[in-house]
Structures are given as structure tokens and as C-alpha cells.
Amino acid sequence: xxxxxxxxxxxxxxxxxxxxxxxxxxxxxxxxxxxxxxxxxxxxxxxxxxxxxxxxxxxxxxxxxxxxxxxxxxxxxxxxxxxxxxxxxxxxxxxxxxxxxxxxxxxxxxxxxxxxxxxxxxxxxxxxxxxxxxxxxxxxxxxxxxxxxxxxxxxxxxxxxxxxxxxxxxxxxxxxxxxxxxxxxxxxxxxxxxxxxxxxxxxxxxxxxxxxxxxxxxxxxxxxxxxxxxxxxxxxxxxxxxxxxxxxxxxxxxxxxxxxxxxxxxxxxxxxxxxxxxxxxxxxxxxxxxxxxxxxxxxxxxxxxxxxxxxxxxxxxxxxxxxxxxxxxxxxxxxxxxxxxxxxxxxxxx
Amino acid sequence: xxxxxxxxxxxxxxxxxxxxxxxxxxxxxxxxxxxxxxxxxxxxxxxxxxxxxxxxxxxxxxxxxxxxxxxxxxxxxxxxxxxxxxxxxxxxxxxxxxxxxxxxxxxxxxxxxxxxxxxxxxxxxxxxxxxxxxxxxxxxxxxxxxxxxxxxxxxxxxxxxxxxxxxxxxxxxxxxxxxxxxxxxxxxxxxxxxxxxxxxxxxxxxxxxxxxxxxxxxxxxxxxxxxxxxxxxxxxxxxxxxxxxxxxxxxxxxxxxxxxxxxxxxxxxxxxxxxxxxxxxxxxxxxxxxxxxxxxxxxxxxxxxxxxxxxxxxxxxxxxxxxxxxxxxxxxxxxxxxxxxxxxxxxxxx
Numbered sequence: 001x002x003x004x005x006x007x008x009x010x011x012x013x014x015x016x017x018x019x020x021x022x023x024x025x026x027x028x029x030x031x032x033x034x035x036x037x038x039x040x041x042x043x044x045x046x047x048x049x050x051x052x053x054x055x056x057x058x059x060x061x062x063x064x065x066x067x068x069x070x071x072x073x074x075x076x077x078x079x080x081x082x083x084x085x086x087x088x089x090x091x092x093x094x095x096x097x098x099x100x101x102x103x104x105x106x107x108x109x110x111x112x113x114x115x116x117x118x119x120x121x122x123x124x125x126x127x128x129x130x131x132x133x134x135x136x137x138x139x140x141x142x143x144x145x146x147x148x149x150x151x152x153x154x155x156x157x158x159x160x161x162x163x164x165x166x167x168x169x170x171x172x173x174x175x176x177x178x179x180x181x182x183x184x185x186x187x188x189x190x191x192x193x194x195x196x197x198x199x200x201x202x203x204x205x206x207x208x209x210x211x212x213x214x215x216x217x218x219x220x221x222x223x224x225x226x227x228x229x230x231x232x233x234x235x236x237x238x239x240x241x242x243x244x245x246x247x248x249x250x251x252x253x254x255x256x257x258x259x260x261x262x263x264x265x266x267x268x269x270x271x272x273x274x275x276x277x278x279x280x281x282x283x284x285x286x287x288x289x290x291x292x293x294x295x296x297x298x299x300x301x302x303x304x305x306x307x308x309x310x311x312x313x314x315x316x317x318x319x320x321x322x323x324x325x326x327x328x329x330x331x332x333x334x335x336x337x338x339x340x341x342x343x344x345x346x347x348x349x350x
Numbered sequence: 351x352x353x354x355x356x357x358x359x360x361x362x363x364x365x366x367x368x369x370x371x372x373x374x375x376x377x378x379x380x381x382x383x384x385x386x387x388x389x390x391x392x393x394x395x396x397x398x399x400x401x402x403x404x405x406x407x408x409x410x411x412x413x414x415x416x417x418x419x420x421x422x423x424x425x426x427x428x429x430x431x432x433x434x435x436x437x438x439x440x441x442x443x444x445x446x447x448x449x450x451x452x453x454x455x456x457x458x459x460x461x462x463x464x465x466x467x468x469x470x471x472x473x474x475x476x477x478x479x480x481x482x483x484x485x486x487x488x489x490x491x492x493x494x495x496x497x498x499x500x501x502x503x504x505x506x507x508x509x510x511x512x513x514x515x516x517x518x519x520x521x522x523x524x525x526x527x528x529x530x531x532x533x534x535x536x537x538x539x540x541x542x543x544x545x546x547x548x549x550x551x552x553x554x555x556x557x558x559x560x561x562x563x564x565x566x567x568x569x570x571x572x573x574x575x576x577x578x579x580x581x582x583x584x585x586x587x588x589x590x591x592x593x594x595x596x597x598x599x600x601x602x603x604x605x606x607x608x609x610x611x612x613x614x615x616x617x618x619x620x621x622x623x624x625x626x627x628x629x630x631x632x633x634x635x636x637x638x639x640x641x642x643x644x645x646x647x648x649x650x651x652x653x654x655x656x657x658x659x660x661x662x663x664x665x666x667x668x669x670x671x672x673x674x675x676x677x678x679x680x681x682x683x684x685x686x687x688x689x690x691x692x693x694x695x696x697x698x699x700x
Contacts, residue, residue: 105484107476126457127520129479133453133486140490141506149499156491163484170477283578 015345017063020072020337028071031083035090042091042138044159053119053131057132058098065341066093066198069235072337073202073228075330088146089155089201095139095196096159100166102132104163124156150204158197167188173266176285180273187240188233195236219328228327231338234323240343241316242270248300258297265288270315272299277307282306320346366694370422370687378421381433385417385440392441392488403469405480407448415691416443416548417587422687423552423578425680432558438496439489439551445489445508447544449556450516452482500554508547515539523616526635530623537590538583545586550579568676577678581688584673589665590693594619598650599659610646615638620665623647625658632656670696 021028043054043166067090074086105111105118111120120128136159143151168186170177171250203225219227248271250259262269266287276283290296303309320342327335371378388606393404424436432524455468456478462468470478486509493501522528553575571576598621600609612619616637626633632652640646653659670692677685 087690100483103479107479124520127517129453129457130513130516130520133450134485134510134517136483136486137506137509137513140502142508144503144506147499147504149494149497151491152499152502156487156494159487160484160491163480165488167477168476168485172482323393334516 010186011077014063015024015349016340017065017068020068020340020344023333023340024071031071031087031090031292033066034083034087035064035094038091038142038145040093042095042142043237052137053102054098056122057102057113057119057131057135058094059163062094062097064090064094066097066194066230067091069195069198069232069341070205071234072204072334072341073199074206075203075334077331078206079208082205083170085146085151085208086202086205088142088282089151089205090198091196092139092155092327093144093149093158093194093201095135096155096162097133099135100129100137100162100194102135102253104124106132117208126139150200154200158193160195161189165191165193169267172268176268176272176276176283176287178268178273180270183268184237184268187237187244191240192233192236195239196229196233199232201227203228208276210277224317224328224330227326231327233321234319235257235342235345238316238319238323241270241312242346245271245309245316246310248272248303250300258296259292259300260290260293263296263299264290264293271303274305274311275306278308364413366416366697367415370418370690370694373614373683373687373690374421376588376674381421381437381440382414382417384433384437385414385444388437388441389444390446392492397487403452403473403477404448404485407452407469407481407485408444408474408584409462412444412447413441414444416544417449418442418583419545419548419691420552420555422691423549423582424556425553427681428556429558432487435496435498435501435551435678436555437560439478439491439501439555440548442489442501442505443508443544443551444483446505446512447490449482449485449489450512450544452478456482486699498554501551502548504550504554509545510605511539511543515541519617522639524620526618526622526626526633526637528618529622530620533618533620533623534587537587537594541590542583542586545589546579546583549582550575553578574680575680578678579672583675584669585692585695588666588669588673590661591620591669592696595621595659595666597661598622598653600650608638608646609650610642610643612641613638613646620662621653621658624661625653625656628656630660667696681699 021032034040039058040055042059044051054064064225070086070090070093074082078086086163101113102119103252105113106125108338111121118128119131123131128129139155139159140152143155165186165188166188168182207221239299244262247262247269248259251259263272267286272282276285281304282299285299323343324339327338330338372381389408390405393408394401420436420440420443424432425594428436452469456475458468461471469481473481485697489505490502490510493505503631515536515538518532518539522536550558557571594612595603597607597612597619600607602608613622618637622632622635626635629652630651632639637651674689674692677688680688
């Protein structure tokens with residue numbers, strides 16, 4: 001399975017995220033720090049076992065890309081009253097992300113994540129499943145405590161999509177003929193939806209309480225929210241596409257895992273989908289026939305030989321470009337920050 | 351693990367539930383049918399894989415005890431406007447229950463539930479974990495769509511408690527010295543919390559829109575809600591205590607599973623906790639030393655010989671009695687229905 005955390009590690013440039021945070025100044029840094037503290041509190045507040053394992057998962061780092069999107073889409077003019085809502089939203093999104101990582105690791109029986117033992121490795125399947133369930137529940141409890149039903153709606157839609165995407169991936173496993181459209185929809189469900197929710201939560205939260213009125217020529221607030229959510233969806237989609245390219249392109253020294261891991265799992269992704277149009281033998285590929293990393297590596301080479309990797313990257317870059325082009329009218333600094341994040345997603349490919 | 355569905359099957363009398371439904375008349379029947387339809391819709395609406403496995407889980411029956419409690423605690427005078435809210439709440443509670451069953455089965459690698467293959471048996475660990483996650487998410491989406499933040503709050507608290515209880519059970523596994531208080535708290539988390547949420551959701555939903563004013567002498571609505579929630583918590587606690595007694599008392603012909611299943615899982619429950627005070631050798635029991643059903647059976651006999659089973663039943667019955675005694679002032683029919691449910695929980699023991 002191509003777990004979301006591996007994506008985290010491999011796809012987005014840490015330098016780009018750092019640049020965005022730097023540009024955001026002390027207020028953005030303070031909001032991210034409040035989110036971090038809240039995550040630690042939430043991990044600590046539910047018994048020893050959760051504290052141990054959830055803290056290990058939550059606090060082990062990650063770039064906090066989704067919380068960052070919450071704050072960046074909230075804009076610059078948001079009130080202090082909005083801050084609490086945004087911090088809740090940022091923590092909730094990261095909790096859902098963490099929960100999905102813990103469950104992914106259970107499914108993969110993965111030994112390590114971000115260099116540390118996974119919950120399943122440290123404590124077994126039962127604790128890991130329950131830890132994921134608890135992180136998941138806490139995300140909704142956190143938003144419920146905030147009292148904003150729109151926020152709950154946005155997050156529950158994303159959480160449903162995430163699980164539906166995981167199910168779809170299993171449904172399509174080992175099927176080398178999966179249609180492109182279905183693959184793209186799966187990526188939107190699995191990854192795009194939580195990015196979309198982060199941006200929607202930011203846009204909603206940023207309007208809490210007092211805010212300077214939008215310029216008279218600007219679009220209504222609802223349209224801006226929809227447009228920012230769409231931006232998030234596309235960035236998430238591109239994130240997933242590029243991660244799927246990395247799985248085939250490697251090198252392992254950059255991704256931290258062997259090439260073709262997805263193929264060995266029976267997961268068919270964009271490179272193979274594009275390559276099978278170009279190489280008739282790949283169209284006949286029986287994924288069950290791949291049993292060793294060397295087999296997978298060989299298929300990766302064959303996919304690369306068709307030029308499908310460049311084509312797949314091109315599709316992902318086009319998605320990012322469209323996301324940037326369709327950003328709604330925003331204050332220049334906010335627009336710039338969101339563009340930097342978009343660049344960060346693709347930076348390692350340009 | 352002593353999965354909640356086994357509890358469902360073994361502890362509460364179907365006849366008692368039927369009697370309550372009968373007494374509730376066509377309106378209660380209609381609400382339960384609407385809940386059933388909604389559950390089928392929710393299972394069907396998210397792709398083939400979910401439809402197949404979730405429908406199998408959700409539609410395989412169960413007594414719908416939690417939805418029943420939602421409607422019974424809503425009372426008799428609730429408006430038609432409240433019905434939609436209550437049906438959502440009933441469906442959401444049952445979805446959380448179903449999600450926990452699916453995850454329990456994953457942990458147990460259980461082959462059958464309610465006579466049908468479990469999701470994990472039919473489709474493997476990945477699909478089962480994701481199916482549970484999706485049912486879980488759908489529960490929150492269902493409440494978010496209803497727009498009542500108090501409902502989301504009640505359900506997320508219960509979902510968190512459920513997972514925390516599961517974690518606590520793993521934390522305490524194989525420890526024959528676990529304190530009584532800690533065991534009782536675990537039961538409240540694992541089972542009491544969702545019953546509590548069902549009753550709270552019913553009490554909250556029943557007040558939606560128009561409702562005949564309470565008698566001038568009655569307590570304020572908030573107190574009634576709290577009291578009904580407490581009733582639910584205690585009924586759930588008793589439900590779990592009695593299920594734990596059944597695991598030791600058997601007979602297998604009644605429970606559908608071998609005696610001492612919990613002991614073999616390392617799960618220490620009330621009978622052993624009470625018995626170890628009476629039989630010093632049981633206080634020294636090394637649960638890791640039990641490896642066969644015959645070993646477990648032998649410990650069950652030894653526990654029974656101390657009289658601990660009768661004492662444990664007595665504790666559970668006292669909890670139910672306290673729940674009934676502390677019911678708030680209610681219309682006679684509503685009170686009677688809730689008392690019937692309470693009786694149903696203990697019927698097979700009296």
C-alpha cells in the first residue's frame with residue numbers, strides 16, 4: 001500500500017514548507033505551534049496507551065502540510081476570534097491524517113514510519129487499530145467542541161472519502177486494466193479529499209468573527225471557499241500522482257523504499273496506466289506474477305522505457321498549474337503563500 | 351476479545367425487545383423501519399465494496415437495541431420535525447456500533463458473526479479495516495448533515511470512549527490483578543458510553559421543535575437529558591457485566607462460544623476479579639499459562655466454585671435496579687418502555 005506518510009516524506013520539499021512558514025511571519029509560526037501543543041494535549045489526554053502510541057505517531061513530525069493549508073487559506077485578515085477555530089480545525093485534520101497512517105501501517109504491518117517504530121510494530125495489531133480509531137474519534141470531538149457544524153461536515157466528508165478511497169484501492173487491486181478515470185477518482189478520495197477539507201476549513205474559519213470587508217469587486221465569500229477547497233483537492237491529487245510516479249521512478253535512495261512497492265501490493269497507478277497504452281505487453285501484465293523486488297524493479301524499468309513517467313509527471317504538473325491558475329482573487333501575500341505550497345508539492349520534479 | 355456483537359446475541363432477550371416494540375405501537379415501528387432503510391441507504395451509497403460488506407454487517411440484523419433507546423428516550427410527545435433528527439441519530443449510533451464490530455472481528459480474525467461470514471473472513475483485513483473506518487465516518491457525516499452540533503458532540507464522546515476502552519482492555523490484558531474500579535471504568539467506556547449516547551441523543555432529539563410543555567412540577571429539560579443519559583450508561587454497564595458473567599458461566603449452547611474465551615484472550619473480567627478475593631490460588635493465576643479451551647474451562651469451574659458468578663450477577667442487577675430507580679419523572683408509557691428494556695437486559699438471568 002502506498003501509505004500517505006510515505007507520500008509525506010517523499011513528495012513535498014521540506015525547504016518549500018519552511019519557506020512558506022518563514023514568509024508567514026510570527027503569527028503563522030504561533031498558530032502552527034498552538035496546533036502542535038494541541039496535538040500533544042490530545043494525545044496525552046486519553047490514557048497511557050494512547051499517550052504512548054499516539055504521541056509517537058503524532059509527534060514524530062511530518063511537515064504539517066494540512067494544518068499549514070488551514071492557516072494559509074484562512075487568509076491574513078482573520079480575527080483573533082477565528083484563531084481558536086482554525087487551530088481546532090488544523091489539529092482535527094492532522095488527527096484524521098495520523099489515524100489513517102496508523103491504520104495504513106496496520107494493513108502493511110509496517111515496521112517503521114519516519115524512522116521510528118510504528119504503533120503496530122511496538123504494540124501489536126489491536127492497540128494500533130484502537131489507537132487509529134481513537135485518533136479518528138478525537139478529531140470529531142475536537143470539532144464538536146468548537147461548535148461549528150460546517151467544520152464537522154467538511155471533515156466527515158473527507159474522512160468518508162479517505163476510507164472509500166482505501167476500499168476502492170483494494171477493489172481494484174491486481175487489475176492492470178483499471179481505467180484512468182477510476183484511478184484519478186481514487187486519488188481524489190484517498191488524498192485530495194483531506195487537502196480539500198483543510199482548505200475548506202481554513203476558508204470557513206478565516207471568516208469567523210470580524211474580518212475586513214472584501215474589496216467591492218471581489219467574489220462572494222462562499223465562492224472563495226469553494227475555489228479554495230478546489231485548490232486543495234487539486235494539490236492533493238497532484239501530491240498523490242507524483243508520489244505514485246516516485247514509486248516507479250525511484251531512486252530508492254530518495255524515496256526510502258524499493259522501486260515498485262505499489263506493484264508488488266497489486267496497486268496499479270498512473271505510470272502503468274499510461275505505459276500500457278504504449279507497450280502492449282504491459283497491458284497484459286499479470287501483477288500476481290510479480291513476487292520479488294527484482295521482478296517489480298524490472299517492470300519499473302519497462303514502464304520507464306515507454307516514456308510514461310514523464311507523461312505522468314506532466315499530468316501532475318498540469319493539475320498543479322490549473323490549481324494555481326484558478327485561485328480566486330486573494331491578497332497578494334496569501335496568494336503567494338499558496339503558490340509556494342503548490343510549488344513545494346512539485347519542486348522535486350521540476 | 352469479547353466483541354460487542356456476541357454481547358448483543360447473548361445478553362439481551364429478543365422477546366423483551368419485541369415486547370417493547372409491540373408496546374410502542376405503529377409509530378415506534380415506523381421509526382425503526384425508517385432507521386433500517388436509512389442504514390441500507392448509507393451502506394449502499396458508497397461504492398460496491400462497502401455496499402457488499404457493510405450491508406452484510408449492518409443488515410445481518412442485531413436487535414437494534416441502541417436505536418430503540420434513541421426513540422424510547424425521545425418520549426412520546428416529540429414533534430414530527432424531531433423524527434428526522436432521531437432517525438439520523440439512531441442510524442449514526444448503529445453505524446458506530448457496526449464499525450466497532452467490524453474492527454473487533456478484524457482483531458479477532460473472527461470467521462462468523464450472526465451466522466454469516468465476517469467482513470474480514472469474506473474480504474480480508476484491509477477491506478475490513480477500511481469498511482469499519484468508512485462506517486465510522488458515515489456516522490459523523492450523517493449527524494453533520496442533520497446540523498445539530500450537540501448530537502455530534504454526544505456521538506464523538508462515545509466513539510472516543512469506545513476506542514479508549516478497547517485500548518484499556520489491551521493495556522490490562524493478562525493482568526489478573528487489575529483493580530475492580532479500573533475494570534468497571536473499562537466497561538463504561540467500552541459499552542456504557544454508546545448506550546449513554548443513544549439515550550442522550552434521544553432526549554436531545556425529542557425536544558426538537560414543538561413539544562407539549564412538561565408538567566409544571568417536572569424537572570428542567572436539561573436535567574431529564576442528563577438523567578436519561580445516566581440511565582443509558584448504567585444499562586450499558588450492566589449489559590457488559592452480564593456478558594462477562596456469561597463468558598464464564600456458559601453454557602456454550604446458550605452463548606454460542608466456549609466458556610472462558612475472555613480468559614484465553616487475557617481479558618480479566620468481573621467473575622475472576624471477585625473470585626480471586628475468595629480463592630487465593632486464583633489470585634496467583636498466570637493467564638499466559640492457559641493455552642487450551644480445556645484449561646479455560648477448568649478456571650471457569652474454579653471461579654464458579656467460589657460463588658463469584660452469583661456475586662457478579664448481583665452487582666449487575668444492582669446497577670440495573672439503580673438505573674430504574676433513578677429514572678426521571680416521565681410519562682407512564684415512556685417509563686414503562688424503558689423499564690422493559692432494562693428488564694430485557696437482565697431477563698436471562700432472573
